[in-house]
Amino acid sequence: MNKKLLEEILDRAIISYSENGAALAVTKDGENICTISSGLADVKNKVPFTENTICRAFSCTKVVTGTAAMILMERGKLDLNWELSWFFPEYKYAHYIKNGVKLPSVPIRLRDLMNMTSGIAYPGGEYEGNEGMNELWWLLDKSIQTGLPMTTAEFAAEAGKRPLAFNAGDHWQYGSSADIMGAVIEKLADMKYSEFLKKNIFDPLGMEDTAFYVPSEKRQRMAVLYENAGEHPKLPDYINLCIYDYNKEPAFQSGGAGLFSTAADYSKLGAELSNGGAGVISRRAVDFMRENGLTDAQRISYDWDSVRGYGYGNLVRCLENRNLAGTFASKGAFGWDGWTGTYLLCDPEERLSVTVFLQRCGAGTTQLSRDLVNAVYASL
Numbered sequence: 358m359n360k361k362l363l364e365e366i367l368d369r370a371i372i373s374y375s376e377n378g379a380a381l382a383v384t385k386d387g388e389n390i391c392t393i394s395s396g397l398a399d400v401k402n403k404v405p406f407t408e409n410t411i412c413r414a415f416s417c418t419k420v421v422t423g424t425a426a427m428i429l430m431e432r433g434k435l436d437l438n439w440e441l442s443w444f445f446p447e448y449k450y451a452h453y454i455k456n457g458v459k460l461p462s463v464p465i466r467l468r469d470l471m472n473m474t475s476g477i478a479y480p481g482g483e484y485e486g487n488e489g490m491n492e493l494w495w496l497l498d499k500s501i502q503t504g505l506p507m508t509t510a511e512f513a514a515e516a517g518k519r520p521l522a523f524n525a526g527d528h529w530q531y532g533s534s535a536d537i538m539g540a541v542i543e544k545l546a547d548m549k550y551s552e553f554l555k556k557n558i559f560d561p562l563g564m565e566d567t568a569f570y571v572p573s574e575k576r577q578r579m580a581v582l583y584e585n586a587g588e589h590p591k592l593p594d595y596i597n598l599c600i601y602d603y604n605k606e607p608a609f610q611s612g613g614a615g616l617f618s619t620a621a622d623y624s625k626l627g628a629e630l631s632n633g634g635a636g637v638i639s640r641r642a643v644d645f646m647r648e649n650g651l652t653d654a655q656r657i658s659y660d661w662d663s664v665r666g667y668g669y670g671n672l673v674r675c676l677e678n679r680n681l682a683g684t685f686a687s688k689g690a691f692g693w694d695g696w697t698g699t700y701l702l703c704d705p706e707e708r709l710s711v712t713v714f715l716q717r718c719g720a721g722t723t724q725l726s727r728d729l730v731n732a733v734y735a736s737l
Contacts, residue, residue: 358383358391359736366732370725371396376698377586378406379715379725382624383733386708387632391733392621398580398716400590408621411571411579412714413600415614415695419535421554421567421626422612423672425542426471427642428557434545437468441475441537444544445510447517451476454486454520465525467541470534471671472650476521478532479598489519490533497609498599506608509550513540529651529659535672539612550610561637562625567618569610570603579617580716582697593718597696614696620714623701627692627710630703643705647675647691663694663722684727685734700726707737 363381370376378396382389398406429435442449442464451462453476462476469475478487480494493515500506507515516537522530539550546553551569559567571579579602583590598614601607607615633640649668651659659669666682667674675691676682684690687706694700698720700713711733713726 359732360391360393362732362736363391363729364393364395366728367393367395367725374587376715376717376723376725377583377590378410378580379698379713380406380408380410380620381729382408382620382627382712384624384628384631384710387628389621389624389628392624394620400581400583400588406580406715409566409578409619410714411566411575411617411619412699412716413582413602413695413697414616414618414623414699415598415600415697417618417623417693417695417699417701418612418614418616419672419693420630420701421558421616422535422538422542423471423646424558424626424630424638425554425612426467426538427638427646427671429542429545430645431639431642435467437466437471439467441465441467441470441517441541444541445514445517445537447514451517451521451525453484453523457485459520460524462521462525465521467538468650469525470538470541472655472669473529473531473534473672474526474651474655475532475534475537476523476525476527476530477516477534477537478522478530482522482530482532484522484530486520487522490516493519494599498596501599501601501607501609508608509536509540509543509610509612512609513537527654528657529655529669533613535613536611538672539610542612550612551606558626558637562629564618564622564625566622567616568606569615569617570606571617573604576604578619582716582718584718586717597718618699618714620712623699623714624710624712627701627703627712630691631705631710632708633705646671646673647689647703647705649675649677685731694722694726696721698723698726702730707734709733709737
Protein backbone atom coordinates (compact mmCIF):
# COMPACT_ATOMS: atom_id res chain seq x y z
CA MET A 358 0.00 0.00 0.00
CA ASN A 359 1.47 3.34 -1.10
CA LYS A 360 0.72 5.18 2.13
CA LYS A 361 2.75 8.22 1.08
CA LEU A 362 0.54 8.74 -1.99
CA LEU A 363 -2.62 8.46 0.09
CA GLU A 364 -1.25 10.95 2.61
CA GLU A 365 -0.45 13.39 -0.20
CA ILE A 366 -3.99 13.17 -1.58
CA LEU A 367 -5.52 13.64 1.85
CA ASP A 368 -3.21 16.53 2.77
CA ARG A 369 -3.85 18.23 -0.57
CA ALA A 370 -7.60 18.29 0.11
CA ILE A 371 -6.95 19.96 3.47
CA ILE A 372 -4.36 22.45 2.23
CA SER A 373 -6.59 23.52 -0.66
CA TYR A 374 -9.53 23.95 1.73
CA SER A 375 -11.57 21.38 -0.13
CA GLU A 376 -12.13 19.75 3.26
CA ASN A 377 -11.48 20.70 6.87
CA GLY A 378 -10.46 17.25 8.05
CA ALA A 379 -10.85 13.63 7.05
CA ALA A 380 -9.78 10.08 7.85
CA LEU A 381 -9.21 7.04 5.65
CA ALA A 382 -9.29 3.38 6.72
CA VAL A 383 -8.49 0.54 4.31
CA THR A 384 -9.01 -3.17 5.00
CA LYS A 385 -7.80 -6.19 3.04
CA ASP A 386 -8.71 -9.81 3.72
CA GLY A 387 -10.64 -8.69 6.77
CA GLU A 388 -7.74 -6.81 8.37
CA ASN A 389 -6.85 -3.12 8.54
CA ILE A 390 -3.86 -2.37 6.30
CA CYS A 391 -3.84 1.43 6.29
CA THR A 392 -5.27 4.21 8.42
CA ILE A 393 -4.41 7.86 7.88
CA SER A 394 -5.96 11.22 8.70
CA SER A 395 -5.39 14.90 8.10
CA GLY A 396 -6.84 18.27 9.03
CA LEU A 397 -9.07 19.30 11.89
CA ALA A 398 -12.22 17.94 13.49
CA ASP A 399 -12.70 21.29 15.25
CA VAL A 400 -11.18 24.21 13.34
CA LYS A 401 -11.69 26.82 16.04
CA ASN A 402 -10.04 24.77 18.77
CA LYS A 403 -7.44 23.13 16.49
CA VAL A 404 -8.53 19.57 17.35
CA PRO A 405 -6.99 17.07 14.91
CA PHE A 406 -9.21 14.80 12.82
CA THR A 407 -8.29 11.15 13.45
CA GLU A 408 -9.58 7.70 12.59
CA ASN A 409 -11.30 7.74 16.02
CA THR A 410 -13.10 11.04 15.47
CA ILE A 411 -16.83 10.44 15.91
CA CYS A 412 -18.89 11.55 12.93
CA ARG A 413 -22.53 11.72 11.94
CA ALA A 414 -22.78 8.90 9.41
CA PHE A 415 -26.09 10.07 7.90
CA SER A 416 -26.95 7.91 4.87
CA CYS A 417 -23.95 5.65 5.34
CA THR A 418 -26.31 4.25 7.99
CA LYS A 419 -28.20 2.60 5.12
CA VAL A 420 -25.38 0.08 4.62
CA VAL A 421 -25.99 -1.14 8.17
CA THR A 422 -29.74 -1.33 7.61
CA GLY A 423 -29.19 -3.29 4.40
CA THR A 424 -26.90 -5.67 6.30
CA ALA A 425 -29.45 -6.08 9.09
CA ALA A 426 -32.15 -7.03 6.57
CA MET A 427 -29.83 -9.60 4.96
CA ILE A 428 -29.17 -11.16 8.37
CA LEU A 429 -32.88 -11.69 8.96
CA MET A 430 -33.36 -12.91 5.41
CA GLU A 431 -30.69 -15.60 5.74
CA ARG A 432 -32.28 -16.74 9.02
CA GLY A 433 -35.61 -17.25 7.30
CA LYS A 434 -37.23 -14.38 9.19
CA LEU A 435 -37.66 -11.93 6.30
CA ASP A 436 -38.84 -12.30 2.72
CA LEU A 437 -38.60 -9.39 0.32
CA ASN A 438 -41.87 -10.46 -1.29
CA TRP A 439 -43.79 -9.73 1.92
CA GLU A 440 -46.14 -6.78 1.93
CA LEU A 441 -45.39 -3.82 4.17
CA SER A 442 -49.03 -3.70 5.29
CA TRP A 443 -48.59 -7.04 7.07
CA PHE A 444 -46.42 -5.19 9.59
CA PHE A 445 -48.05 -1.77 9.47
CA PRO A 446 -51.76 -1.93 8.49
CA GLU A 447 -51.65 1.79 7.71
CA TYR A 448 -50.15 0.86 4.31
CA LYS A 449 -53.05 -1.38 3.32
CA TYR A 450 -54.68 1.53 1.54
CA ALA A 451 -51.50 3.15 0.22
CA HIS A 452 -52.25 5.78 -2.39
CA TYR A 453 -50.66 8.51 -4.45
CA ILE A 454 -51.82 11.74 -6.10
CA LYS A 455 -51.75 12.31 -9.85
CA ASN A 456 -53.21 15.39 -11.51
CA GLY A 457 -54.99 16.13 -8.27
CA VAL A 458 -56.69 12.72 -8.16
CA LYS A 459 -56.18 10.19 -5.35
CA LEU A 460 -55.23 6.81 -6.83
CA PRO A 461 -54.67 3.45 -5.10
CA SER A 462 -51.16 2.02 -5.16
CA VAL A 463 -50.26 -1.60 -5.67
CA PRO A 464 -49.07 -3.18 -2.39
CA ILE A 465 -45.69 -1.94 -1.16
CA ARG A 466 -43.38 -4.92 -0.72
CA LEU A 467 -40.28 -5.08 1.43
CA ARG A 468 -38.18 -5.22 -1.75
CA ASP A 469 -39.56 -1.75 -2.57
CA LEU A 470 -38.11 -0.48 0.71
CA MET A 471 -34.75 -2.09 -0.03
CA ASN A 472 -34.64 -0.79 -3.62
CA MET A 473 -35.99 2.72 -2.89
CA THR A 474 -38.99 2.11 -5.13
CA SER A 475 -41.64 2.34 -2.40
CA GLY A 476 -42.69 5.92 -3.11
CA ILE A 477 -42.25 6.79 0.59
CA ALA A 478 -40.56 10.15 0.19
CA TYR A 479 -38.09 12.30 2.05
CA PRO A 480 -39.18 15.85 2.87
CA GLY A 481 -38.84 18.35 0.07
CA GLY A 482 -39.79 16.08 -2.82
CA GLU A 483 -41.43 17.44 -5.96
CA TYR A 484 -44.17 14.86 -6.44
CA GLU A 485 -47.83 15.71 -5.86
CA GLY A 486 -48.91 14.95 -2.32
CA ASN A 487 -45.42 15.26 -0.88
CA GLU A 488 -46.82 17.81 1.58
CA GLY A 489 -47.91 14.86 3.70
CA MET A 490 -44.35 13.61 4.21
CA ASN A 491 -43.09 17.17 4.65
CA GLU A 492 -45.58 17.54 7.49
CA LEU A 493 -44.61 14.19 9.04
CA TRP A 494 -40.92 15.06 9.21
CA TRP A 495 -41.89 18.43 10.69
CA LEU A 496 -44.05 16.66 13.30
CA LEU A 497 -41.18 14.29 14.09
CA ASP A 498 -38.84 17.22 14.64
CA LYS A 499 -41.41 19.02 16.80
CA SER A 500 -41.94 15.88 18.89
CA ILE A 501 -38.21 15.65 19.57
CA GLN A 502 -37.97 19.30 20.56
CA THR A 503 -40.96 19.09 22.92
CA GLY A 504 -39.57 16.03 24.71
CA LEU A 505 -42.31 13.65 23.52
CA PRO A 506 -40.52 12.07 20.57
CA MET A 507 -42.08 9.69 18.09
CA THR A 508 -40.62 6.21 18.10
CA THR A 509 -39.30 4.42 15.04
CA ALA A 510 -42.54 2.40 14.79
CA GLU A 511 -44.76 5.44 15.29
CA PHE A 512 -43.01 7.27 12.47
CA ALA A 513 -43.45 4.28 10.16
CA ALA A 514 -47.15 4.01 10.99
CA GLU A 515 -47.74 7.73 10.43
CA ALA A 516 -45.94 7.59 7.08
CA GLY A 517 -48.48 4.97 6.01
CA LYS A 518 -51.25 7.55 6.31
CA ARG A 519 -49.58 9.95 3.87
CA PRO A 520 -49.69 9.86 0.06
CA LEU A 521 -46.89 8.07 -1.74
CA ALA A 522 -44.86 9.92 -4.34
CA PHE A 523 -46.02 7.41 -6.98
CA ASN A 524 -47.49 3.96 -7.47
CA ALA A 525 -45.18 1.60 -5.59
CA GLY A 526 -42.58 0.06 -7.87
CA ASP A 527 -42.98 2.52 -10.74
CA HIS A 528 -39.85 4.58 -10.07
CA TRP A 529 -36.68 4.85 -8.02
CA GLN A 530 -36.73 7.76 -5.61
CA TYR A 531 -34.37 8.33 -2.70
CA GLY A 532 -36.53 8.65 0.38
CA SER A 533 -37.60 7.35 3.78
CA SER A 534 -37.62 3.65 2.85
CA ALA A 535 -34.66 2.72 5.06
CA ASP A 536 -36.32 4.34 8.09
CA ILE A 537 -39.41 2.23 7.48
CA MET A 538 -37.22 -0.86 7.03
CA GLY A 539 -35.71 -0.23 10.45
CA ALA A 540 -39.20 -0.29 11.93
CA VAL A 541 -39.98 -3.56 10.11
CA ILE A 542 -36.81 -5.11 11.51
CA GLU A 543 -37.91 -4.07 14.99
CA LYS A 544 -41.19 -5.95 14.51
CA LEU A 545 -39.53 -9.04 13.08
CA ALA A 546 -36.88 -9.16 15.81
CA ASP A 547 -39.23 -8.08 18.63
CA MET A 548 -36.69 -5.60 19.97
CA LYS A 549 -35.67 -1.98 19.44
CA TYR A 550 -33.74 -1.39 16.26
CA SER A 551 -30.67 -0.26 18.20
CA GLU A 552 -30.73 -3.47 20.24
CA PHE A 553 -30.89 -5.62 17.13
CA LEU A 554 -27.94 -3.81 15.56
CA LYS A 555 -25.86 -3.99 18.75
CA LYS A 556 -26.54 -7.68 19.29
CA ASN A 557 -26.16 -8.83 15.70
CA ILE A 558 -23.66 -6.44 14.10
CA PHE A 559 -21.90 -3.97 16.38
CA ASP A 560 -20.89 -6.23 19.28
CA PRO A 561 -19.80 -9.19 17.12
CA LEU A 562 -17.67 -6.91 14.91
CA GLY A 563 -16.26 -4.91 17.84
CA MET A 564 -17.86 -1.66 16.65
CA GLU A 565 -17.72 0.05 20.04
CA ASP A 566 -18.09 3.62 18.72
CA THR A 567 -21.17 3.06 16.54
CA ALA A 568 -24.63 3.91 17.89
CA PHE A 569 -27.59 6.26 17.48
CA TYR A 570 -26.11 8.65 20.07
CA VAL A 571 -22.77 9.77 21.53
CA PRO A 572 -22.48 9.28 25.33
CA SER A 573 -20.96 12.00 27.48
CA GLU A 574 -17.63 10.21 27.92
CA LYS A 575 -17.08 10.24 24.15
CA ARG A 576 -18.28 13.75 23.32
CA GLN A 577 -14.76 15.18 23.23
CA ARG A 578 -14.03 12.96 20.21
CA MET A 579 -16.98 14.27 18.20
CA ALA A 580 -16.28 16.28 15.05
CA VAL A 581 -17.85 19.67 14.45
CA LEU A 582 -20.19 19.65 11.46
CA TYR A 583 -19.50 22.49 9.04
CA GLU A 584 -21.36 24.02 6.11
CA ASN A 585 -18.15 24.41 4.14
CA ALA A 586 -14.39 24.13 4.30
CA GLY A 587 -11.96 26.98 4.82
CA GLU A 588 -10.05 29.01 7.38
CA HIS A 589 -13.33 30.14 8.97
CA PRO A 590 -15.94 27.51 8.10
CA LYS A 591 -19.57 28.16 8.97
CA LEU A 592 -21.75 26.14 11.29
CA PRO A 593 -25.14 25.02 9.92
CA ASP A 594 -28.15 26.81 11.37
CA TYR A 595 -30.54 23.92 10.72
CA ILE A 596 -31.00 20.22 11.54
CA ASN A 597 -31.23 17.72 8.69
CA LEU A 598 -33.62 14.72 8.87
CA CYS A 599 -34.13 15.20 12.60
CA ILE A 600 -30.62 13.98 13.44
CA TYR A 601 -29.56 15.89 16.53
CA ASP A 602 -26.28 15.41 18.39
CA TYR A 603 -27.93 13.03 20.83
CA ASN A 604 -26.22 12.27 24.15
CA LYS A 605 -28.65 9.48 24.97
CA GLU A 606 -30.47 6.94 22.86
CA PRO A 607 -33.23 8.60 20.81
CA ALA A 608 -36.75 7.23 20.48
CA PHE A 609 -36.65 7.60 16.69
CA GLN A 610 -33.80 5.42 15.48
CA SER A 611 -33.30 6.35 11.86
CA GLY A 612 -32.34 3.36 9.74
CA GLY A 613 -31.63 5.80 6.94
CA ALA A 614 -29.44 8.40 8.63
CA GLY A 615 -29.17 8.10 12.39
CA LEU A 616 -25.87 6.42 13.25
CA PHE A 617 -22.74 8.01 14.69
CA SER A 618 -19.43 6.25 14.09
CA THR A 619 -15.74 6.64 13.30
CA ALA A 620 -13.71 5.74 10.22
CA ALA A 621 -11.93 3.04 12.19
CA ASP A 622 -15.18 1.58 13.54
CA TYR A 623 -17.12 1.67 10.28
CA SER A 624 -14.22 0.03 8.45
CA LYS A 625 -14.93 -3.07 10.57
CA LEU A 626 -18.26 -3.37 8.78
CA GLY A 627 -16.41 -2.81 5.51
CA ALA A 628 -13.98 -5.60 6.42
CA GLU A 629 -16.88 -7.97 7.12
CA LEU A 630 -18.77 -7.23 3.89
CA SER A 631 -15.71 -7.19 1.64
CA ASN A 632 -14.28 -10.38 3.12
CA GLY A 633 -17.29 -12.44 2.10
CA GLY A 634 -19.06 -12.37 5.43
CA ALA A 635 -18.74 -15.38 7.75
CA GLY A 636 -18.67 -13.12 10.81
CA VAL A 637 -22.20 -11.73 11.11
CA ILE A 638 -23.46 -12.39 7.58
CA SER A 639 -23.05 -15.24 5.09
CA ARG A 640 -21.20 -15.10 1.77
CA ARG A 641 -24.43 -15.74 -0.11
CA ALA A 642 -26.14 -12.86 1.68
CA VAL A 643 -23.27 -10.53 0.71
CA ASP A 644 -23.54 -11.70 -2.91
CA PHE A 645 -27.28 -11.01 -2.87
CA MET A 646 -26.83 -7.64 -1.18
CA ARG A 647 -24.69 -6.33 -4.04
CA GLU A 648 -27.05 -7.23 -6.89
CA ASN A 649 -28.96 -4.59 -8.82
CA GLY A 650 -32.68 -4.67 -8.06
CA LEU A 651 -33.90 -1.99 -10.46
CA THR A 652 -35.76 -2.55 -13.72
CA ASP A 653 -34.97 -0.51 -16.82
CA ALA A 654 -38.06 1.62 -16.14
CA GLN A 655 -37.01 2.30 -12.55
CA ARG A 656 -33.50 3.24 -13.65
CA ILE A 657 -34.81 6.26 -15.59
CA SER A 658 -35.12 8.23 -12.34
CA TYR A 659 -31.89 6.74 -10.94
CA ASP A 660 -29.82 9.50 -12.51
CA TRP A 661 -27.49 11.10 -9.99
CA ASP A 662 -23.88 11.75 -10.99
CA SER A 663 -22.69 9.72 -7.99
CA VAL A 664 -24.50 6.58 -9.19
CA ARG A 665 -23.45 6.70 -12.84
CA GLY A 666 -22.19 3.24 -13.74
CA TYR A 667 -23.87 1.65 -10.72
CA GLY A 668 -27.00 -0.41 -10.20
CA TYR A 669 -28.97 -0.18 -6.96
CA GLY A 670 -30.47 -2.66 -4.54
CA ASN A 671 -30.67 -3.50 -0.83
CA LEU A 672 -29.93 0.13 0.09
CA VAL A 673 -26.53 0.21 -1.65
CA ARG A 674 -25.18 1.03 -5.10
CA CYS A 675 -23.42 -1.82 -6.90
CA LEU A 676 -20.75 -1.20 -9.55
CA GLU A 677 -21.60 -2.37 -13.08
CA ASN A 678 -19.67 -0.14 -15.48
CA ARG A 679 -16.26 0.96 -14.25
CA ASN A 680 -15.73 3.38 -17.13
CA LEU A 681 -18.98 5.26 -16.50
CA ALA A 682 -18.29 5.34 -12.78
CA GLY A 683 -14.69 6.44 -13.31
CA THR A 684 -13.31 4.05 -10.73
CA PHE A 685 -10.67 1.31 -10.50
CA ALA A 686 -12.90 -0.70 -8.15
CA SER A 687 -14.02 -4.16 -9.25
CA LYS A 688 -17.39 -4.87 -10.81
CA GLY A 689 -19.74 -5.81 -8.01
CA ALA A 690 -18.11 -3.48 -5.48
CA PHE A 691 -20.83 -1.87 -3.41
CA GLY A 692 -21.58 0.66 -0.68
CA TRP A 693 -23.02 4.11 -0.10
CA ASP A 694 -22.21 7.58 1.19
CA GLY A 695 -23.69 10.09 3.61
CA TRP A 696 -24.84 13.69 3.50
CA THR A 697 -21.88 14.69 5.68
CA GLY A 698 -19.29 13.03 3.42
CA THR A 699 -19.06 9.63 5.07
CA TYR A 700 -18.26 6.95 2.48
CA LEU A 701 -17.92 3.16 2.40
CA LEU A 702 -16.91 0.92 -0.50
CA CYS A 703 -16.79 -2.87 -0.17
CA ASP A 704 -15.15 -5.06 -2.82
CA PRO A 705 -15.54 -8.83 -2.28
CA GLU A 706 -13.51 -9.60 -5.43
CA GLU A 707 -10.40 -7.97 -3.96
CA ARG A 708 -11.53 -8.57 -0.36
CA LEU A 709 -10.94 -4.86 0.09
CA SER A 710 -12.84 -2.01 1.74
CA VAL A 711 -12.31 1.75 1.71
CA THR A 712 -13.83 4.00 4.38
CA VAL A 713 -13.56 7.79 4.21
CA PHE A 714 -15.07 9.99 6.92
CA LEU A 715 -15.38 13.78 7.02
CA GLN A 716 -18.01 16.22 8.30
CA ARG A 717 -19.28 18.73 5.74
CA CYS A 718 -22.94 19.39 4.97
CA GLY A 719 -24.20 18.23 1.59
CA ALA A 720 -20.96 16.40 0.78
CA GLY A 721 -22.11 12.92 -0.32
CA THR A 722 -19.51 11.21 -2.50
CA THR A 723 -16.67 13.72 -2.46
CA GLN A 724 -13.83 14.22 -4.91
CA LEU A 725 -11.55 13.23 -2.05
CA SER A 726 -13.29 9.85 -1.70
CA ARG A 727 -13.08 9.20 -5.44
CA ASP A 728 -9.38 10.12 -5.53
CA LEU A 729 -8.54 7.98 -2.52
CA VAL A 730 -10.41 4.95 -3.88
CA ASN A 731 -8.47 5.00 -7.17
CA ALA A 732 -5.18 5.55 -5.37
CA VAL A 733 -5.90 2.62 -3.03
CA TYR A 734 -6.56 0.29 -5.96
CA ALA A 735 -3.50 1.55 -7.82
CA SER A 736 -1.45 0.73 -4.71
CA LEU A 737 -2.50 -2.92 -4.48
